[in-house]
Amino acid sequence: MASIEVRKETCVGCGACVPACPFGAISMKDDLAVISDECTLCGACESSCSFGAIIIRTGESGEIEMDQYSGIMVLAEQRDGMVDHSTLELLGEAGRLAEVDGSKISVVLLTEEAGDWPDKLIGYGADTVYLAEDPQLKHFRTEPFSRITERLIIEQKPAVVLAAATTTGRDLMPRISKNLNTGLTADCTELAIDPANGGLLQTRPAFGGNILATIVCSDTRPQMATVRPRVMKANEPDDARKGKIEKIELSPEDLASRTEVLEFKPLDEGEIDITEAEVIVSGGRGLKAPENFALLEELADLLDGSIGASRAAIDAGWIPYPHQVGQTGKTVQPKTYIACGISGAVQHRVGMQSSDRIFAVNKDESAPIFEFCDEGFVGDLFEIIPLVIKEIKRRRK
Amino acid sequence: MRIVVAVKQVPDTAEVRIDEERGTLIREGVPSILNPFDEYALEEAMKWRDELGGTVTVITMGPPQAEAVLREAISMGADEAILLSDRAFAGADTWATSHTLAKAVEKLGDIDIVMTGKQAIDGDTAQTGPSIAASLDWPQVTFVGKVLEIDENSIISERYVEGGCEIIKSSLPVVITVLKDANTPRLPSLRGKMKARKIEIPVWGIEDLKLPENEVGLDGSPTRVVKITTPETFSDGEIHHGEPEELARLMVDSLLGKEGR
Ligand SMILES: Cc1cc2nc3c(=O)[nH]c(=O)nc-3n(C[C@H](O)[C@H](O)[C@H](O)COP(=O)(O)OP(=O)(O)OC[C@H]3O[C@@H](n4cnc5c(N)ncnc54)[C@H](O)[C@@H]3O)c2cc1C
Ligand SMILES: Nc1ncnc2c1ncn2[C@@H]1O[C@H](COP(=O)(O)O)[C@@H](O)[C@H]1O
Numbered sequence: 001m002a003s004i005e006v007r008k009e010t011c012v013g014c015g016a017c018v019p020a021c022p023f024g025a026i027s028m029k030d031d032l033a034v035i036s037d038e039c040t041l042c043g044a045c046e047s048s049c050s051f052g053a054i055i056i057r058t059g060e061s062g063e064i065e066m067d068q069y070s071g072i073m074v075l076a077e078q079r080d081g082m083v084d085h086s087t088l089e090l091l092g093e094a095g096r097l098a099e100v101d102g103s104k105i106s107v108v109l110l111t112e113e114a115g116d117w118p119d120k121l122i123g124y125g126a127d128t129v130y131l132a133e134d135p136q137l138k139h140f141r142t143e144p145f146s147r148i149t150e151r152l153i154i155e156q157k158p159a160v161v162l163a164a165a166t167t168t169g170r171d172l173m174p175r176i177s178k179n180l181n182t183g184l185t186a187d188c189t190e191l192a193i194d195p196a197n198g199g200l201l202q203t204r205p206a207f208g209g210n211i212l213a214t215i216v217c218s219d220t221r222p223q224m225a226t227v228r229p230r231v232m233k234a235n236e237p238d239d240a241r242k243g244k245i246e247k248i249e250l251s252p253e254d255l256a257s258r259t260e261v262l263e264f265k266p267l268d269e270g271e272i273d274i275t276e277a278e279v280i281v282s283g284g285r286g287l288k289a290p291e292n293f294a295l296l297e298e299l300a301d302l303l304d305g306s307i308g309a310s311r312a313a314i315d316a317g318w319i320p321y322p323h324q325v326g327q328t329g330k331t332v333q334p335k336t337y338i339a340c341g342i343s344g345a346v347q348h349r350v351g352m353q354s355s356d357r358i359f360a361v362n363k364d365e366s367a368p369i370f371e372f373c374d375e376g377f378v379g380d381l382f383e384i385i386p387l388v389i390k391e392i393k394r395r396r397k
Numbered sequence: 398m399r400i401v402v403a404v405k406q407v408p409d410t411a412e413v414r415i416d417e418e419r420g421t422l423i424r425e426g427v428p429s430i431l432n433p434f435d436e437y438a439l440e441e442a443m444k445w446r447d448e449l450g451g452t453v454t455v456i457t458m459g460p461p462q463a464e465a466v467l468r469e470a471i472s473m474g475a476d477e478a479i480l481l482s483d484r485a486f487a488g489a490d491t492w493a494t495s496h497t498l499a500k501a502v503e504k505l506g507d508i509d510i511v512m513t514g515k516q517a518i519d520g521d522t523a524q525t526g527p528s529i530a531a532s533l534d535w536p537q538v539t540f541v542g543k544v545l546e547i548d549e550n551s552i553i554s555e556r557y558v559e560g561g562c563e564i565i566k567s568s569l570p571v572v573i574t575v576l577k578d579a580n581t582p583r584l585p586s587l588r589g590k591m592k593a594r595k596i597e598i599p600v601w602g603i604e605d606l607k608l609p610e611n612e613v614g615l616d617g618s619p620t621r622v623v624k625i626t627t628p629e630t631f632s633d634g635e636i637h638h639g640e641p642e643e644l645a646r647l648m649v650d651s652l653l654g655k656e657g658r
Pocket of ligand 1: 283284285286287309310311312313324325326327328329330340341342343344345346347348351361362363364367379380381382409410433518
């Protein structure tokens with residue numbers, strides 16, 4: 001059984017571990033760190049101790065042949081034959097990781113009909129495209145997709161497997177990692193290769209964005225991660241790039257599934273997916289009443305944008321849940337995010353902080369949103385926003 | 398219908414504050430709550446139990462004090478509860494957590510549906526549900542906004558994905574992960590509260606689940622946290638004060654570019 005121990009001989013009582021513990025489980029007693037039952041063995045203190053006085057012991061783990069595993073495998077995501085932008089971002093990031101150790105990059109494309117996508121994926125950075133085409137692969141379905149991918153991973157032994165942290169990636173990857181008895185890190189915003197051992201350092205926000213945790217998967221392979229869309233950058237495509245296309249042979253059993261997609265209902269017009277918007281005008285409790293969203297809609301229309309909202313506005317019933325931005329809503333990364341009457345609580349912030357430009361209108365100068373916006377406007381939104389609308393109309397005349 | 402709902406006790410992340418000087422979390426006085434998403438999973442399970450008959454069993458894996466969220470679930474209307482607690486479970490990542498929860502589902506036997514919340518607000522991984530499905534070798538339907546229909550052999554639900562919603566049919570047994578749109582969770586009832594006070598909650602450890610030590614807790618976890626930092630606050634933004642007209646003009650300058658349209 002795993003355990004944690006403070007080595008009395010080595011602990012100098014400096015107390016550096018006390019604040020490092022995210023669970024408040026360490027206190028100092030007689031100049032010695034004492035660890036309480038609150039401890040979850042997360043390991044944060046171990047790395048904070050400069051004296052090597054905190055040791056987490058784990059039991060034996062079955063050794064696997066690490067050096068048989070190499071390369072980075074990206075699981076492509078497609079809808080109606082179109083490969084999602086997040087896949088291109090992953091190829092870009094895989095390329096940057098591969099610069100460190102010259103890893104080969106492969107991409108797995110399961111689709112009804114690939115068209116010229118395999119060549120395009122090579123242009124975006126893949127060395128090998130593993131391709132399966134079948135009408136039954138038109139829609140993502142967990143079981144065939146996981147079964148086919150698992151077999152490929154077992155055959156090809158990639159050191160790293162990446163997928164986008166979309167509803168597809170977050171459905172598929174946990175199933176694969178559980179079946180292959182390896183680790184998976186969710187929704188990473190930063191990846192790097194550890195110079196010490198070549199392992200993948202996977203960094204992600206947790207605790208509602210209050211902390212960033214760096215996670216490793218040191219004893220099993222592959223190292224798997226889902227990566228937040230719109231954080232990594234895609235490469236410029238290079239048509240001259242060379243690569244291989246390898247067909248995956250499928251049997252009818254591969255395609256068997258206990259789930260079936262009966263119907264796909266696209267969002268209604270006007271009910272557009274805010275994660276795709278380039279401009280978002282967002283309202284919070286400061287909007288005071290549901291009808292005031294009309295003001296934001298007018299501004300959003302002028303800027304070809306969509307409407308977002310804080311949870312306070314959703315909970316008040318002013319606007320439906322699909323508009324919620326934040327920890328329990330959507331993560332957005334528009335070019336322009338205009339927060340109106342939103343305080344900027346951390347749960348809201350984690351959903352919009354990667355926007356290219358953040359504007360904030362708030363009458364309270366000490367609202368937290370002013371600590372991380374690009375341009376803040378201190379004043380009453382009911383005065384400022386109508387004037388902004390008027391001014392835009394005037395200049396466009 | 399026998400439904401298991403996996404629930405988790407989490408710190409209320411809204412109450413977590415940052416110690417700016419040390420760049421760490423202040424956990425003191427932060428209340429522990431039932432993971433908000435799990436309330437929707439629980440409500441969805443109870444709704445269908447009320448309609449079709451059967452039982453709702455809540456399970457959690459956690460330290461002894463995690464029992465509190467089981468009692469809360471009972472007060473809201475769950476029928477029975479089981480606490481999975483053992484020193485050996487400490488430090489579990491989603492692999493080991495789902496492995497342990499799946500073993501408990503197997504031990505309960507004859508379960509039709511396992512429901513989980515979409516994600517837990519501390520770890521924010523959303524991985525436990527699909528991993529339970531993998532452990533049990535059951536199908537899974539994730540990100541479910543609403544369960545539309547359940548009969549003897551199948552379940553039809555709405556799964557929310559980018560750009561739309563899939564109507565998915567699955568055979569039973571199945572694992573479902575539930576979003577917040579699903580329903581409005583009911584409040585604890587007086588009867589529920591009384592039951593919650595009295596009910597005996599069995600505690601299962603590694604021996605009860607016949608799990609080897611290297612498949613649970615930290616030893617059974619392929620991932621490890623090696624570093625925790627607090628996100629940097631970038632405060633290089635420009636804050637404008639002044640008359641509304643002036644502010645509106647400045648904002649439009651930036652929005653459209655000085656000469657822009
Ligand atoms: C588990 C959990 C998950 C959560 N998930 C989310 C999430 O996904 N998304 C989310 O947004 N929140 C989430 N929250 C809630 C979050 O903590 C905040 O409560 C919420 O974001 C606050 O919304 P608000 O900024 O609109 O309201 P408030 O904090 O009340 O802020 C309103 C602001 O409007 C300003 N204002 C008022 N009138 C005017 C005016 N006339 N002109 C200009 N400014 C004005 C005020 O000064 C104030 O700053 C979550 C909380 C928890 C516990
Ligand atoms: N320790 C646990 N005990 C019971 N259920 C859990 C536990 N951890 C996670 N879950 C369930 O899995 C869901 C997703 O959690 P997570 O994968 O941690 O984001 C939660 O909403 C719970 O329903």
